[in-house]
Amino acid sequence: MSKKSRSPHPAKAPILRRPTRLIQSLQRSLQGEARGQALVLLAVSFFALLAFIGLVTDVGSIYVSYTQLQRAIDAAAVAAANNIKFPQATYEERKTKITESARELLDLNDITGVDDLEAYLCDDAGAPASFQALCPSSGQPARKLVYIQATQQVPVFFLQIFGVRSVPITASAVGETSAVDLVLVFDTSESMGVNTVGYNPGDFRPNAAITGCNITRTCQPLEQAKAAAQSLVANLFPGYDQVAIVTFSYRAQVIQPLSDELGTGGVVRTAVDGINLHDDAPAALVKWYRESPWGGYRPFNPIWPDDRDGNGMDADPGMPCVDEFVNNADGTLGDPVPDMWDDDTGDACDRDDELDAFDWNRDGYWGTCPNTAYCPETLGGGDNIDPLSNTFEDTSLVSTCSGCGLRVATDVLRATGRRNSTWVIVFLSDGVANLSDDHDSFNLIDAGFRYGFCGKNPNTSFWSSYCIDRNAAGSFSEGRFCIDNTAAECPPSSTHTTESGPYSVEDYAFDMVDRAALLFSENEHEPTGEDIVIFSIGLGAASGGENLLRYMANVGDEGSRANDPCAGVPALQNCGNYYYAPNASYLSQIFENIAGRIFTKISR
Numbered sequence: 001m002s003k004k005s006r007s008p009h010p011a012k013a014p015i016l017r018r019p020t021r022l023i024q025s026l027q028r029s030l031q032g033e034a035r036g037q038a039l040v041l042l043a044v045s046f047f048a049l050l051a052f053i054g055l056v057t058d059v060g061s062i063y064v065s066y067t068q069l070q071r072a073i074d075a076a077a078v079a080a081a082n083n084i085k086f087p088q089a090t091y092e093e094r095k096t097k098i099t100e101s102a103r104e105l106l107d108l109n110d111i112t113g114v115d116d117l118e119a120y121l122c123d124d125a126g127a128p129a130s131f132q133a134l135c136p137s138s139g140q141p142a143r144k145l146v147y148i149q150a151t152q153q154v155p156v157f158f159l160q161i162f163g164v165r166s167v168p169i170t171a172s173a174v175g176e177t178s179a180v181d182l183v184l185v186f187d188t189s190e191s192m193g194v195n196t197v198g199y200n201p202g203d204f205r206p207n208a209a210i211t212g213c214n215i216t217r218t219c220q221p222l223e224q225a226k227a228a229a230q231s232l233v234a235n236l237f238p239g240y241d242q243v244a245i246v247t248f249s250y251r252a253q254v255i256q257p258l259s260d261e262l263g264t265g266g267v268v269r270t271a272v273d274g275i276n277l278h279d280d281a282p283a284a285l286v287k288w289y290r291e292s293p294w295g296g297y298r299p300f301n302p303i304w305p306d307d308r309d310g311n312g313m314d315a316d317p318g319m320p321c322v323d324e325f326v327n328n329a330d331g332t333l334g335d336p337v338p339d340m341w342d343d344d345t346g347d348a349c350d351r352d353d354e355l356d357a358f359d360w361n362r363d364g365y366w367g368t369c370p371n372t373a374y375c376p377e378t379l380g381g382g383d384n385i386d387p388l389s390n391t392f393e394d395t396s397l398v399s400t401c402s403g404c405g406l407r408v409a410t411d412v413l414r415a416t417g418r419r420n421s422t423w424v425i426v427f428l429s430d431g432v433a434n435l436s437d438d439h440d441s442f443n444l445i446d447a448g449f450r451y452g453f454c455g456k457n458p459n460t461s462f463w464s465s466y467c468i469d470r471n472a473a474g475s476f477s478e479g480r481f482c483i484d485n486t487a488a489e490c491p492p493s494s495t496h497t498t499e500s501g502p503y504s505v506e507d508y509a510f511d512m513v514d515r516a517a518l519l520f521s522e523n524e525h526e527p528t529g530e531d532i533v534i535f536s537i538g539l540g541a542a543s544g545g546e547n548l549l550r551y552m553a554n555v556g557d558e559g560s561r562a563n564d565p566c567a568g569v570p571a572l573q574n575c576g577n578y579y580y581a582p583n584a585s586y587l588s589q590i591f592e593n594i595a596g597r598i599f600t601k602i603s604r
Contacts, residue, residue, distance in 0.1 A: 077174060080099070083101050099117065119147065145174060149172035180240075181417040186246070186405075191400075193219040202283045224585070225584060233268055234262075235595035238260055244256055246405055252404035280399050281395045300463060303451045308350065310455070312451075316350065403505065410512070410530060430539040430540050431541060432468055436452035437508070453483075453504055469504035481497050483497055490523070519559030521560075540582065540584075553575070556577055564576070
């Protein structure tokens with residue numbers, strides 16, 4: 001039997017070509033764990049994204065709420081500051097008004113959830129340091145400042161997960177009612193006494209002893225205008241606001257410089273009470289005012305009737321006349337009473353050494369009576385008043401220098417007004433301008449214009465029309481002339497001239513408006529004026545001067561001639577800063593309205 005041979009080496013193990021079940025199980029386990037981790041990371045990322053979106057939403061909501069709150073607080077500060085202006089209220093009453101007005105503005109702006117509203121004035125203890133730094137120190141001009149701060153609870157959304165339902169935000173603002181420097185400008189020409197009992201336009205004597213309306217305080221409508229102005233003064237704040245008083249008739253004068261003593265018994269109210277009517281020369285006593293025996297009114301000098309040739313002197317060539325007696329209708333001489341008309345030429349006569357245009361002693365004779373039989377001895381020897389002892393303004397028959405009043409009011413603000421205050425002029429007149437400044441009252445006017453811009457001699461039209469600027473048709477002129485040295489500086493649409501006549505007293509008043517308030521002009525070379533707000537009031541018969549008063553209100557509103565709020569508005573109606581008062585009973589309401597329109601501003 002044969003034997004099988006044996007290999008010297010043992011047999012090798014077979015090579016494994018597939019994972020074992022253990023490995024397969026391990027692999028499946030690792031793959032499941034990775035998927036679980038991914039799910040966890042995905043979940044964490046999702047919640048992080050939600051948190052981010054939630055925070056962004058809450059922050060955005062808080063930011064929007066803060067912006068709305070700050071705007072509301074700014075408005076509330078303005079409203080609060082506006083309530084500082086009530087000087088009649090006690091400090092506690094004003095503080096209550098300030099707080100209530102601020103809260104009302106917050107409500108109007110739909111600000112809810114305010115649980116802390118604070119209001120501080122400069123005199124309050126505990127005011128924030130940043131606010132106290134704005135308040136003037138001792139010796140500095142007072143300022144009407146108020147500090148308003150409010151804290152609002154803003155609801156949140158995402159943060160509620162952590163128990164936070166709202167977040168507080170705080171906003172603050174400083175409001176300021178600008179201090180006011182105001183000049184009241186009163187027309188005190190005799191026409192402001194037209195409603196006085198016993199008024200006689202030809203011979204009204206407001207300064208007559210005992211019975212004169214300046215003595216008895218019965219000049220109307222002047223007294224009603226003064227009472228209405230007192231209500232405006234009462235609405236301004238003593239110690240903060242200032243008021244000056246300017247009057248104008250033949251010329252303008254400051255009867256009270258700027259003062260903050262506005263209370264009862266203060267110098268401003270006392271000055272208003274003391275305003276008097278100007279005593280114009282008695283037109284009924286002017287012989288040349290009457291119709292000439294030769295028909296019509298002869299040219300004469302309405303500012304100084306004794307100066308017939310306009311040279312500023314009583315000595316006129318060719319005078320006195322030889323014959324001064326009245327002619328009968330048949331041409332024969334009548335009663336031998338001087339009538340101041342030359343029977344040969346029809347010209348008015350006068351003497352060079354007497355103010356004989358007026359029958360000053362009211363004896364029916366002008367000048368010295370040549371026949372004692374016709375001159376009662378009890379009335380004296382005539383009207384021999386020395387012209388050198390009287391200024392010609394005592395004999396002027398015109399007395400409404402509107403440009404004078406505006407010029408002086410502007411000078412008051414320029415010289416003594418506070419630069420950080422609001423400058424205001426309130427201008428009241430009842431008539432048309434019929435005078436201007438002259439060289440004696442305003443030295444920038446050339447000395448050659450003896451009577452300002454009322455014409456240079458009796459041959460010009462302004463003498464016979466009482467210096468009123470009328471066009472050829474007899475209506476009030478609407479054209480404007482410029483008398484500046486440089487034609488390039490004239491207002492747009494004006495005509496340049498070098499003579500008084502074309503350039504009138506009304507043109508002068510227009511220029512004084514520009515000097516006061518014009519800030520913008522279409523002509524880049526035209527000089528501009530000050531930043532002054534002007535309110536104008538036309539009383540009663542002021543319709544003749546309404547063109548000027550509306551111009552004041554337009555330029556005095558925004559400093560520009562453009563965008564006139566009175567354009568297209570019929571005459572005798574309120575528009576913009578212009579008020580029309582048919583009679584003095586309207587003045588109180590008008591002055592109160594003006595007081596409410598003196599604007600407020602945010603300073604911070």
